Amino acid sequence: MRPPDFEYELAEDVQGAVSALAQGESVMAIAGGQSLIPLLRLRIARPSRVVDIGRVPGLTGISVSDESTELGALVTTADVAASDDISRSNPLWTEAARVIADPLVRNLGTVGGNLAHADPLNDLPAALVASRGEVLAEGPNGVRTIASDDLFVSPFTTSLEPGELITRLIVPGSPSGAYEKLKRAAADYGVVAVAVQLDIGDGGDIRSAGVSLSGTSAVAPRSNRAEQTLVGTNGGDDVIEGAALAAAEDADLAADERGSIRYKRAVVGALAARALRRAIARGNG
Amino acid sequence: MGAVGERLRRKNDPRLLVGHGRYVDDITVPHVVHASFVRSPLAHAEILGIDTEDARRARGVVAVFAGDEVANAMPLLPTAAADESPPRRPLTGDRVRYVGEAVAMVLAETAAQAEHAAALVAVDYEPLPVVLGPWKALAGDAPLVHPERGTNKIGEIHKVIGDPDGAFAAADHVVKRRHAVQRISASPLEPRGTLAVPEPATGELTVWMACQSPHTIRTWLSDILSIDESKLRVIAPDVGGGFGSKLNLYSDELAVMWGALQLGRPVKWTETRTENFTAAVHARDQIHHVEMALRADGKILGLRSHFVGDLGAYFHFFTPVVPDLTIDTLTGNYDIPSVDIKLEKVFTNTMSIEALRGSGRAEATFVLERMIEESAREIGMDPLEMRLLNLVSPEQLPYETPFELTYDSGDYPAMLSRAAELIGYEAIKGSQRNLREKGIYRGVGVATYNLLCGFSPSGHDWNPMKFFPGHETALIRVDPHGKTVVYSGLSPHGQGSDTVVAQLVADELQIPFDDIAVKHGDTETIPYGGGTHGSRGAVVGGHAALIAAQRVVAKAKDVAGAMLEASSEDVVYEGGSFRVAGSREPALAWQEVAEEAHFLKHSGPMFEPGLEATAFYDPPSVNFAFGATAAHVEVDVETGVVSIIEFVSVDDCGVALNPGIVDGQLHGGIAQGVGQALYEQVSHDEDGQVVSASFGSYLLPSAVEMPKLTMERFVTPSATPLGVRGVGESGTLATPAAIVNAVVDALEPFGVRVEQTPLRPNVLWELIHPEPTE
Numbered sequence A: 001m002r003p004p005d006f007e008y009e010l011a012e013d014v015q016g017a018v019s020a021l022a023q024g025e026s027v028m029a030i031a032g033g034q035s036l037i038p039l040l041r042l043r044i045a046r047p048s049r050v051v052d053i054g055r056v057p058g059l060t061g062i063s064v065s066d067e068s069t070e071l072g073a074l075v076t077t078a079d080v081a082a083s084d085d086i087s088r089s090n091p092l093w094t095e096a097a098r099v100i101a102d103p104l105v106r107n108l109g110t111v112g113g114n115l116a117h118a119d120p121l122n123d124l125p126a127a128l129v130a131s132r133g134e135v136l137a138e139g140p141n142g143v144r145t146i147a148s149d150d151l152f153v154s155p156f157t158t159s160l161e162p163g164e165l166i167t168r169l170i171v172p173g174s175p176s177g178a179y180e181k182l183k184r185a186a187a188d189y190g191v192v193a194v195a196v197q198l199d200i201g202d203g204g205d206i207r208s209a210g211v212s213l214s215g216t217s218a219v220a221p222r223s224n225r226a227e228q229t230l231v232g233t234n235g236g237d238d239v240i241e242g243a244a245l246a247a248a249e250d251a252d253l254a255a256d257e258r259g260s261i262r263y264k265r266a267v268v269g270a271l272a273a274r275a276l277r278r279a280i281a282r283g284n285g
Numbered sequence B: 001m002g003a004v005g006e007r008l009r010r011k012n013d014p015r016l017l018v019g020h021g022r023y024v025d026d027i028t029v030p031h032v033v034h035a036s037f038v039r040s041p042l043a044h045a046e047i048l049g050i051d052t053e054d055a056r057r058a059r060g061v062v063a064v065f066a067g068d069e070v071a072n073a074m075p076l077l078p079t080a081a082a083d084e085s086p087p088r089r090p091l092t093g094d095r096v097r098y099v100g101e102a103v104a105m106v107l108a109e110t111a112a113q114a115e116h117a118a119a120l121v122a123v124d125y126e127p128l129p130v131v132l133g134p135w136k137a138l139a140g141d142a143p144l145v146h147p148e149r150g151t152n153k154i155g156e157i158h159k160v161i162g163d164p165d166g167a168f169a170a171a172d173h174v175v176k177r178r179h180a181v182q183r184i185s186a187s188p189l190e191p192r193g194t195l196a197v198p199e200p201a202t203g204e205l206t207v208w209m210a211c212q213s214p215h216t217i218r219t220w221l222s223d224i225l226s227i228d229e230s231k232l233r234v235i236a237p238d239v240g241g242g243f244g245s246k247l248n249l250y251s252d253e254l255a256v257m258w259g260a261l262q263l264g265r266p267v268k269w270t271e272t273r274t275e276n277f278t279a280a281v282h283a284r285d286q287i288h289h290v291e292m293a294l295r296a297d298g299k300i301l302g303l304r305s306h307f308v309g310d311l312g313a314y315f316h317f318f319t320p321v322v323p324d325l326t327i328d329t330l331t332g333n334y335d336i337p338s339v340d341i342k343l344e345k346v347f348t349n350t351m352s353i354e355a356l357r358g359s360g361r362a363e364a365t366f367v368l369e370r371m372i373e374e375s376a377r378e379i380g381m382d383p384l385e386m387r388l389l390n391l392v393s394p395e396q397l398p399y400e401t402p403f404e405l406t407y408d409s410g411d412y413p414a415m416l417s418r419a420a421e422l423i424g425y426e427a428i429k430g431s432q433r434n435l436r437e438k439g440i441y442r443g444v445g446v447a448t449y450n451l452l453c454g455f456s457p458s459g460h461d462w463n464p465m466k467f468f469p470g471h472e473t474a475l476i477r478v479d480p481h482g483k484t485v486v487y488s489g490l491s492p493h494g495q496g497s498d499t500v501v502a503q504l505v506a507d508e509l510q511i512p513f514d515d516i517a518v519k520h521g522d523t524e525t526i527p528y529g530g531g532t533h534g535s536r537g538a539v540v541g542g543h544a545a546l547i548a549a550q551r552v553v554a555k556a557k558d559v560a561g562a563m564l565e566a567s568s569e570d571v572v573y574e575g576g577s578f579r580v581a582g583s584r585e586p587a588l589a590w591q592e593v594a595e596e597a598h599f600l601k602h603s604g605p606m607f608e609p610g611l612e613a614t615a616f617y618d619p620p621s622v623n624f625a626f627g628a629t630a631a632h633v634e635v636d637v638e639t640g641v642v643s644i645i646e647f648v649s650v651d652d653c654g655v656a657l658n659p660g661i662v663d664g665q666l667h668g669g670i671a672q673g674v675g676q677a678l679y680e681q682v683s684h685d686e687d688g689q690v691v692s693a694s695f696g697s698y699l700l701p702s703a704v705e706m707p708k709l710t711m712e713r714f715v716t717p718s719a720t721p722l723g724v725r726g727v728g729e730s731g732t733l734a735t736p737a738a739i740v741n742a743v744v745d746a747l748e749p750f751g752v753r754v755e756q757t758p759l760r761p762n763v764l765w766e767l768i769h770p771e772p773t774e
């Protein structure tokens, strides 16, 4: 279907976008449009005005160090997937970006939009939570930092205030990361996915752990029990099995055309074990 | 030398690849209004009232058509088996019988305005109980789709051939299984579209339509709109795939034409993807209960199937004969002497079932090849060996099947053995045990097919339509420069038949391939043709072109004879030049003859001017193509994901006029088979909503899901002049069974029983890990 009529505004800078968005709930930002346009066409979203932030200067750019990966909100998921620097210092993000939809969607979809949309089936929210990243948000009252655990409130709802935009992502880097996703077909959303990021000491000891999921009822829930199972160990087979089981048991799942709860729980367990094995191997490699 | 047999590039591809195609939606005419349809959101309901006030007042709206009175003023749609079919009009005014049925049509100055206004039409529905599922539809207390018929059952066919009761009594083993072949959607790249342009001053109507058979549409339109065919022109411009779904005249298309005539203005409609999932025909949807009678050594003695075909709510062009084709092809390539097949067809509150690439035959092949696999496993025999034991052997050819089809030639066992060899059947079997110990589950499966195609002669048994030719036609017209246009009655929409026709005409006329243009899809310029469907392009359309070309050459010899002052019987045409047999006189070039044929400068009035000929060709019988496939798969038993490691297809389409096009047709068919096995499914919820009405839910295999393909060809020329066999549908037939058989093989330790497809990961996982029963 065609969307109902709406006004279109091309924002020139962050301030302009913020003040346009602060005018009310019926004004919406559009970045890559890969989630918003389908909603407009299905007439689920009915904004009176759409503010295009796609050409706002200063929201692009990838900068990578061993400690962290910084991404402008308009960096596309294709850019993340293709970056050698990210793949070296933050393989979790490379793997997560590479399994998002198909190249057409990845070429247009942005990292900021992927998080702000807060779709429980999106992949980057779980990556953000597992890596304990944070976002910079700019709004009518200035700039603030939102930690990953505070960003996602419920499906399709974030803690962003009206008028607030995500401008930047700051993600701690670690070579010990991995993303495992089960898709029914290449261009499909996932059934479930597991994001893992570990900090492994020289002796092979896991100093901290991040485990989060996509495809559950909540947006990117943190698997606390799985993380606790891992921390302080050397990540042997028993630990991996135990952590994977905890992640599976604690996942809040719903049955739908992608599978039963029983099925999804089993897949969370299988994928968690695979992601952990790969992350640990990378950390020790 | 010669174009036939060469891997020539398709003539149309450069144009289409750079985006210069002209599909219906690309065609603009002045003063056009745009149509949008209000469709039923319910599978079964009575319409209590329709309020169109707000829609009529909306911006840009020109007209709104809705309601019983309007609907009844509209013509009836053509359908198969007209006396059995419930009547159907372009709009329904009193009752809806499937989700997506058109209730109102809004015409407005722009497509967006039409769509906005359509959303303002308020329809008051009284929901009625919904009938879904064929066996439920047959139950005595089932709600009725067409109450005036008194039953949902459309008919029953029971064919008992040979001595099935004796075979089952004498059998050492009887294997029983259920096999369901799920409903699928054609999913063409281009959804449907219609542009109807009336000329009120003369009563003429021109229709651009994404269709596969423009002449058939013209004849039907003449009948139902009462317009002389001389005043009707139907044009199929570039068409982005049809697979059978564009063979019909649909309710919305006819509504657009009718609306154009009412308004005296052009009306255009382009289907949305969402509409295509509900308002374009579906396919397959059969459930079989099968029994196979076997001798201890694995010889198949008899086959029983009691099956039901869910045909949806109405008949389209071929709806009721699709499952009939399943009966008649249910023994495939195997020598099964005794059969007992009972088919019940039913109406349900769903979109109609129709022809779709491989229709009827794909279902048969799947059921048979799954059944043989299951039988072999149950009696502890190697499935490949059981097939080789039961395949019709070359010595048995020509072989008459229980259904009186005569297979002419070929070597089915050799093809199957070759497919098994190419996939590495023995090696895969040999390594299974070791791999399983490492948690790796791999399997190999095979399946064979025999494609009944090129449906002919025109009056054949599977043709339920009053107007639907089995013949094909070609007009070949040579211009004074010797360049040539073939006007073909085929209506290719992705198959490349235009290229193939040019190749064989080039060789017959002994002129370069590039000197030939092929035109099609316009009733004003093309002689009466049948269009493109049923793998008929080469076997029917190719022969029409061949005969026309032979007539042109004969005519050219008359002209050359006049120029050479010899009788045309003494003229030989060789290497592109005409000379008198045995003479050393300078020869005449093709171009000189073509020029003389038009201007008669050098020869008196010894021949009728011009250089062209038309041929209509109605083949004496159907055609068969056959082959064998093999799949090597790995199943991730933790997630249920199936990966196809390699797929082998060994095919015999007789003489391959263009091997590249043959490969392409097979690739596409295999892709559809992969979809049937693992991905595609039209699914309804218990209210009859089509929950798969987007590509987010209706999974289509893409390039990523396509396996590594190994293709090999056997060439057994058919008894036709060109030696060709069909190929367009071949890939769809055996592919699904080969894949499922391989999955079953991989999962042997789990003893899974597969009764339905697609084997999506969750479905397969549930089979591998059944819920523990207390």
Ligand SMILES: Cc1cc2nc3c(=O)[nH]c(=O)nc-3n(C[C@H](O)[C@H](O)[C@H](O)COP(=O)(O)OP(=O)(O)OC[C@H]3O[C@@H](n4cnc5c(N)ncnc54)[C@H](O)[C@@H]3O)c2cc1C
Pocket (backbone or CB within 6 Å): A028, A029, A030, A031, A032, A033, A034, A035, A036, A037, A038, A073, A077, A099, A100, A101, A102, A105, A108, A109, A110, A111, A112, A113, A114, A115, A116, A117, A119, A121, A122, A123, A124, A160, A164, A165, A166, A167, A187, A188, A189, A190
């Ligand atoms: C067929 C298909 C399959 C897909 N599959 C996947 C998948 O497997 N995994 C996955 O992760 N994603 C998937 N997506 C979604 C895709 O990744 C989107 O690109 C992403 O969800 C949104 O990014 P966007 O830039 O396109 O945002 P838009 O669609 O432009 O916006 C989405 C929402 O975010 C808001 N927004 C955008 N940018 C900002 C910002 N900087 N600050 C605040 N709010 C903002 C918008 O107002 C809007 O509400 C799929 C999309 C499609 C069409």
